[in-house]
Amino acid sequence: MTGKDVARLEEAGGSIPPGTRINITFLAGEDTATRLTAARAVKRLGFVPVPHISARRLPSRPALEEFLGGLAADGTAENVFVVGGDPARPEGPYADALAVLRTGLLHDHGVRHIGITGYPEGHPGIADHELWSALTDKAAAIDAGRFTGDVITQFGFDADPVLTWLEALRARGVRLPVRIGVPGPAGVRRLLGYATRFGVGTSASVARKYGFSLTNLMGTTGPDRFLHSLADRYDPARHGAVKVHFYTFGGLRTTAEWITRFPQQSAPATHSS
DSSP states (O other), X not given: OOTTOHHHHHHHGGGSOTTOEEEEOOOTTOOHHHHXXXXXXXXXXXXXXXXXXXXXGOOOHHHHHHHHHHHHHHTOOSXXXXXXXXXXXXXXXXXXXXXXXXXXXXXXXXXXXXXXXXXXXXXXXXXXXXXXXXXXXXXXXXXXXXXXXXEEXXXXXXXXXXXXXXHHHHHXXXXXXXXXXXXXXXXXXXXXXXXXXXXXXXXXXXXXXXXXXXXXXXXXXXXXXXXXXXXXXXXXXXXXXXXXXXXXXXXXXXXXHHHHHHHHHHSOOOOOO
C-alpha cells in the first residue's frame, strides 16, 4: 500500500487474514507523517506493518532518525524493507540500501527484521554483477547485525527466470527466505505499464504463458498460471525457503479477495464413492 491507501486498506481489511505483512511504500510526495499514519493503521487493523525506507530519497541522517524514531514510538519499527530507490542521484548521504544498513540506526530504533530487494530478470539501470554484489553484501550485513531478513523480488510473468535466479542465489550462499513478487489480478494495460517501467519481460510467448494476449489490452488477468508453474517445479533443496509477496496493482481488496478464492479454485476435485 501507499501512505494514502489507509481507507482502501480499511475497506479490504475483512478479506485479509490477521497477521498478514503489509508493505508501506516510500513514495516521493508523501511526507513522514503520512507514512507513519499508514503504519499505525496497518497495526491497528491487526496486520504487520513493513514500512519501506528509500535510501536515495532520504535528504539527511536526521531525516532517517526522525522516521525511525516515529516508527519506534508507535511500535511499528520491528519490520522494515530497505531499498535503494528511484532517484538517479541521491537526495542525501545514502547512495544505496547498504549504506542505510551500515548506519547502525536500524538496530538502535528497534528494527529486528529487514527486507531487501531481488531482481530475477535484472534491472534496466543496473548491471547484473552489481545487483549480485549488492544483494550478497546486504545479506551479509543482515547476518552480521543479527537481524532476521528476507528478499522480496520484483514481479514477473514467467516462472523460468525466477527459478533459475533462486538457484543462483543459493549457489552464492544467500540463505534468506525469498518472497517472490506476484502481481495481483489487474488490467492487462496496467500490468504492461508497470512491466515497462521496471524492465519486466513481456514477449508474446511470456504473455501467453502467463495467460493474456498483447492484442487484448482491455482484459484482466491474474497470476493463476504463474503460481501453478512455480509450485509444480519448486524444490526446497535447490530453491530454499520461498513464499510470495503480492503487488496490489489492481487494488488491495481485489487482490485480497482473489487470494481467498485461489486455494479453493486450485484444490483437486474430490468424488464421493
